[in-house]
Amino acid sequence: MSLEGKKIGFGLTGSFCTFSKVVKVMEDLVAEGAELIPYLSYNANDFDTKFGLAADWKDKIEAITGRKPICSIVGAEPVGPQKLLDVMVVAPCSGNTTAKMAYGITDTPVLMAAKAQLRNQRPVVIAVSTNDGLGLNAKNIGLLMCVRNVYFVPFGQDDPVGKKSSLVAKMDLIKDTIDYALKGEQIQPVLIETFRS
Numbered sequence: 001m002s003l004e005g006k007k008i009g010f011g012l013t014g015s016f017c018t019f020s021k022v023v024k025v026m027e028d029l030v031a032e033g034a035e036l037i038p039y040l041s042y043n044a045n046d047f048d049t050k051f052g053l054a055a056d057w058k059d060k061i062e063a064i065t066g067r068k069p070i071c072s073i074v075g076a077e078p079v080g081p082q083k084l085l086d087v088m089v090v091a092p093c094s095g096n097t098t099a100k101m102a103y104g105i106t107d108t109p110v111l112m113a114a115k116a117q118l119r120n121q122r123p124v125v126i127a128v129s130t131n132d133g134l135g136l137n138a139k140n141i142g143l144l145m146c147v148r149n150v151y152f153v154p155f156g157q158d159d160p161v162g163k164k165s166s167l168v169a170k171m172d173l174i175k176d177t178i179d180y181a182l183k184g185e186q187i188q189p190v191l192i193e194t195f196r197s
Helices: 016-031 042-046 054-065 073-079 095-102 109-119 138-145 171-181
Strands: 007-012 035-040 087-093 124-130 150-152 155-157 167-169
Touching: 007 016, 007 054, 007 109, 016 035, 016 054, 016 087, 016 124, 016 171, 035 042, 035 054, 035 109, 042 054, 073 109, 087 095, 087 109, 087 167, 087 171, 095 109, 095 124, 095 138, 109 124, 124 171, 138 150, 150 171, 167 171
Parallel strands: 007 035, 007 087, 087 124, 124 150
Antiparallel strands: 124 167, 155 167
């Protein structure tokens, strides 16, 4: 499916180890003609980590999308009443964000945009990246899998020996997952063979 002219909300949350892969996906989506509107959780907006400085990531995202990332709940709120997005992507979706989304907690810009999108019965694509996906967050992923208009990027264990509970989405399948989600379908298979992220 062509993404030409599609308005895609793209929310990044605090699973910083996947940012470089996610930023590459953003570049690919823009190259396909999509209009990306970036959202950052407070952690993604504020934290400098070994994976890069927050200011540098924001500069990269702005350069790719041509827009300053939306970093406040107030800035994200219009997604609902104005029906701004064709699809909302949360990538990476941290364990913290997964848990909050499963229980309807809306305390970051990314969660506000996702909630507003679901209010409009439009697709939300989730690319999980969490060290406790087969631990405490397993139930939250399960809950979200049952929510109408929520679609998962295929995921698997990224290090089953060293981090037995860790799950990471195959970020290079975000575009394909969007294609299916825009048709109201979940890409299959959701659970994929073990891989190194």
